[in-house]
Amino acid sequence: MPGIINDLTVAGTLFLRASARKLLSKNNPEPDLDKYSTAMQSLLDQTPEGLIKDYEWLDLPGNRPPWMASGINLKTGDEISCFMDGRVFASKPLDIWLGLALQVWYKVGDGDIFRGTHSSHSFVAKESGPLQFGNYFPNDWENLQGERQQDDKIYQSSRGMSRILIIRWHKPAVECLREMLSLGDFEGRLKSEINRIDIGDTTPKGWSYLWNIGQSNIFRKQSSGTADDCIHCQTQGDTGILQKEVDMILDEQTEISWKWCVDQLPSTLREDTVPSHDYLSIAIEFDNGRDITYYWSSTLPVGTGYDCPLPNWKGKEYHVVIRSGKEGLGEWKEERRNLFEDYKQYMGEPPARVVRVWLIANSAFQRNKGDCKYAHIVLHNAQSLKVL
Known part of the structure; x- marks a missing residue:
């Protein structure tokens, strides 16, 4: 109850x-898809010959299960740019919707699924085959082939649509986009995609994103006045889980310590419900497939522990509040947790090994800003020490 x-x-x-x-x-208005289509089509119509090989428009209803063919069959090495607009609601009365970078995923032929980091995304085809698109939420991926964890009937609860423009270029995408930009732009979309390509992959060295949440640009390596080599996390309306392999025996002395500076929390509500489950945390995954994640809550008392409220994460992830409220935000704080004791207290009999450390950022539900820096992450037990 x-x-x-x-x-x-x-x-x-x-x-x-x-x-x-x-x-x-003050609501973020729903996109005007007719205006978007007319403006982008005008740019396409002005583009000189030799730039665009072909293009397609695709409407992807939010209640449609994956996968939907785009009408374009790619060959290995083809350069593609996709631009998206629209909105898919998880709950329209609560104004809960996911950004299209997270909602819409790609698949080429029999290759692995992937997503972009923005509502525009350019890529080089690694395989030949039909280009397909699929809705992510409210389901989750079972594997890299794009099968789902839950029955596809769950999509019937979603509302809205994504409109996708797919362009196949004759030359490298960034060159073509720059030429196209000289003819004009619409809401800065071409310029934004060029900037995204120029910035490149921001993933900190030695870390990787959890495959079923997908690539993001939330995390990046950054120097700080008080902590060199910190990992800076900035999120708004997105989610990402950064992981690093560690593989260490979990004994009674196993601890993790770190420094962090949380400048802004992504939630103003308690985070233990689905529609308010936005947070920033550091987590440890064990060899039994479970993880414990330590986070700074906006309202819940320190020491609060609970199983993840998201259906696909229940029984896998356990949340523990180690700081709460606004006091101390914007200041570097040092933390130390005994993993053996925490697991025993909150989750039961401890497993044998620690296998990964995670950095988690979620702001997908309330779409507020979250800002945090991590540094000096150290994992040790009775036999060894690992500096991440």
Whole structure:
């Protein structure tokens, strides 16, 4: 009963907030797909010969399960740019929707699924085959081939649509985009995609993103006045899990320590319900497939522990609040946790080994900004020490 009450309380708060934004005309308006299509088509029509090999428009309904053919069959080495607009609602009354970079995934032939980091994405085809698109939320991926964990009927709860423009170029995408930009732009979309390509992959060296959440540009290596080689996390309306392999025996002395500076929390509500589950954390994965994640809560008391409220993560991830409230935000804090004791206290009999350290950022539900820096991450037990 307490869990249901919390869910209803949070949902009620979000409904009131959404209603107030609507009354005050402060809601992020739904995209005008006709305006988007007309403007982008005008740019296509002006493009000189020799730049675009072919292009297609695709409407992807939010309630359609993966996968949907685009009408373009790619060959290995083809350079593609995709531009998307639209909105897919998980809950329209609560104004909960995912950004298209997270919602819409790609698949070429029999290759692995992937997503972009923005609502535009350029890539080189690694395989030959039909280019397909698929909705991610509210399901989750079972494997890299794009099979789903839950029955596809779950998509029936989604509302909205994504409109996708797929362009196949004659030359490298960035060159073609620059030429196209000389003819004009629409809402800075071409310029934004060129900048994204120029910046490149921001993933810190030695780390990788969890495959089923997908690549992101949330995390990057950065120097700081108080901590060299910190990992800076900035998120808004996105999610990402950064991982690093460690493989260490879990004994009674196994500890993790780190420094972090949390400048802004992505939630103003308790984070233990689905529609408010936005947070920043550091987590440890064990060899039994479970993980414990330590985070700074906006409202929940220090020491609070709970199983992840997201259906696909229940029984896998356990959340522990180690700091709470606004006091100390913007300051570097040092943390130290005994993993053996925490697992025993919150999750039961400890497993044999630690296998990965994670950095987690989620701001997909409330779409608020989250900002945090991590440094001096150290894992040690009775026999060894690893500096991440």
